[in-house]
Amino acid sequence: MITLQHIQEAQQRMKAVVHKTPLEFSQTFSRLSNNRVYMKLENLQKTGSFKVRGSYNKIMLLSDEEKSRGVIAASAGNHAQGVAYSSRMIGIPCTIVMPKGAPLSKIQATQSYGANVILYGDVFDESLEYARNLQQKTGATFVHPFDDPAVIAGQGTIGLELFEQLDDIDAVICPVGGGGLLAGIAIAMKQKNPAIRVYGVESAACASTTAAKQHNQPIVITPSNTIADGIAVKRIGDLTFSYIQKYVDDIVCVEETDISRTMLYLLERNKLLVEGSAACSLAALLYKKIPLEGKNVVAILSGGNVDVTLISRIIERGLVESGRFVTFSTVISDKPGQLNKLLRIIADLEANVMSIDHQRMGTNVLPGQAEIRFSLETKNSEHIDQIQRVLIESGYMIRRLD
Incomplete structure (x- = not known):
C-alpha cells in the first residue's frame, strides 16, 4: 500500500536534485474553459519531464549492493533520460536499451547523462525483452517506467507540490499512459483531500486505460499512431490500475486534432513547448471532455521533449487543424x-x-x-x-x- 507518507519521504530524498516546477496561472485558458486554470510545468523539469522523479526515488531506495550492480531500463524517450540522469547523480552504472529507430536527439541526450545505450529491436517491446534478459544475466536492477511502488511514489511528489503552491484546488487533470504519474498524483491528492477531483486523459488512438476500465482489468490493445507518443502504452500497469480504480474520478479521451491544436495554443499564447502527451490534460479541459466550470483546475503538463525535426510538422498540423x-x-x-x-x-x-x-x-x-x-x-x-x-x-x- 502506497501512502501519503511514502510520497512525503520521496520528496525529502529528491529535494536537492529535482526541481519544484512552477505552477502558472493562464488567463487565456481560463477564459476559453470558463475555469481558473493553472498549469504545472513539468516540461521545465530536469531532463524535460516528470520521469526523473520516479526513477530517482527508485534508485535511492536500492541497497549498496544493488547500486554496485547498477540499473537497467528500456525506453525510447523520457524514462531513459530520467533513469540515466538519476544514475549519474547517485554515481552508479546505468544501461538503457532503446529501439534502433529512436530519435537521435533522445539517444544523444541519454548518452550525455553517462548511460551505456544499447540499440536493439525495431519496436519498444523487443527492446524491453532484451533489457529483461540482460538484467537477469548481469544482476542489475530493472527500473520499470511506471508499475513500481517507488516510481509511483516519486511521481506523486508533484501532488505535494501542488498543495504548497495553491491553497484551493478543485480538480487536477493528468495524462495517463502506463499510469505511474496519474496513480502517484491521485494518491497524494485524495489521501490529503478526498474532495479534490482527479481526472486522467489519454489519446483516443491509444486508450489502454479506458479499455482496462471497460474490462475491469488491464488488457493489451492495438494502438493507432498518435502525436501523444509519450503515453502510447498498449497495456496499463497492474499496480497503477489498481490505484487509478481506487482514487481517480474519471478517464477521458481526446482526439488527435484536439491535441495538436492545444500544442499550438501553448506555443503561441504561453510560449511553452510541450509534448503531445503533456498537451492532453489541457486539451480535455478546452474541448469540454470534462464537466468543469468556475473551478480552480490544475493541468499537468508532463513533459517538453519534442524532437526538433518534428516541431515544424507539429506547428503545420496545428495550423491546419485550427x-x-x-x-x-x-x-x-x-x-x-x-x-x-x-x-x-x-x-x-x-x-x-x-x-x-x-x-x-x-x-x-x-x-x-x-x-x-x-x-x-x-x-x-x-x-x-x-x-x-x-x-x-x-x-x-x-x-x-x-
Missing part, C-alpha cells in the same frame, strides 16, 4: 495576367500566400493550361470556406489538398 493554413489546387489558362487575377482575389479576401507552385504538365492539365497549387495563411475554418466559395463563384474549379 483553420489557419490550407492548400488549394486549380487550373487556369496559361496566359499573361491569369495568375495575377487569381492572386488578386485571394488578396482581396485577406489571405496570405505562403507558397505557390506553377505546373504546365499533368494528368489534369490540357495544352494551354497551368495547374496552380497555392498554400494560404488564413484566419479560421470559416475564412477558408469563404475563400473556396468566392473562388468557385469566380469560375475556378477548386480542389482542397489536406
